[in-house]
Amino acid sequence: xxxxxxxxxxxxxxxxxxxxxxxxxxxxxxxxxxxxxxxxxxxxxxxxxxxxxxxxxxxxxxxxxxxxxxxxxxxxxxxxxxxxxxxxxxxxxxxxxxxxxxxxxxxxxxxxxxxxxxxxxxxxxxxxxxxxxxxxxxxxxxxxxxxxxxxxxxxxxxxxxxxxxxxxxxxxxxxxxxxxxxxxxxxxxxx
Numbered sequence: 156x157x158x159x160x161x162x163x164x165x166x167x168x169x170x171x172x173x174x175x176x177x178x179x180x181x182x183x184x185x186x187x188x189x190x191x192x193x194x195x196x197x198x199x200x201x202x203x204x205x206x207x208x209x210x211x212x213x214x215x216x217x218x219x220x221x222x223x224x225x226x227x228x229x230x231x232x233x234x235x236x237x238x239x240x241x242x243x244x245x246x247x248x249x250x251x252x253x254x255x256x257x258x259x260x261x262x263x264x265x266x267x268x269x270x271x272x273x274x275x276x277x278x279x280x281x282x283x284x285x286x287x288x289x290x291x292x293x294x295x296x297x298x299x300x301x302x303x304x305x306x307x308x309x310x311x312x313x314x315x316x317x318x319x320x321x322x323x324x325x326x327x328x329x330x331x332x333x334x335x336x337x338x339x340x341x342x343x344x345x346x
Contacts, residue, residue, distance in 0.1 A: 158216035163278050164207040165254040166294075167245035168198050168226075169312070170262035171214030178339045182216045184262050186336065189346050193336050195222045196265035200227065201294075204272030206258060210248045212241045227252075237310035246302050257302075259312065260294035263335045266345075267293060271329035278314035282317060285333065291317075291326065292333025 214234025283296035
């Protein structure tokens with residue numbers, strides 16, 4: 156426990172991927188919805204949740220300084236090896252900050268609300284997963300006791316662990332949407 160018995164939590168936003176399925180004029184994370192970049196909306200929600208320091212893991216592209224203002228930006232040199240490497244980079248930063256809990260979300264999910272981040276962070280389960288109308292999504296809360304169980308490589312963050320260890324998992328019903336922006340069509344449906 157941190158000072159005063161409070162659990163130290165870090166929000167981690169994964170923003171390292173190439174976005175190779177997106178055919179727009181720029182990287183999907185730099186595309187705009189309502190005048191704000193996709194990544195900016197996702198990072199703002201994590202920041203506004205106020206659950207702790209915000210770590211942004213980058214790789215394929217840099218994000219503008221105004222998008223990551225107030226965040227610890229960590230570069231994943233192995234981003235092309237899959238999402239697990241970005242999760243590990245984020246967890247390394249969480250360890251350095253003395254965190255006991257990491258709440259992980261994705262920068263291409265601009266409709267996850269600050270309330271969803273707070274609700275998931277507030278769980279006491281080793282792994283807590285946001286649900287939207289009964290469907291699992293992000294963010295995901297991971298207590299430090301499960302960090303060693305996460306893959307170090309591949310394209311699965313916590314998904315396989317969640318599937319293999321349902322005894323560690325609780326679901327947290329959330330408002331909003333974990334819809335992601337992977338293609339130009341995804342973006343067009345929201346703009």
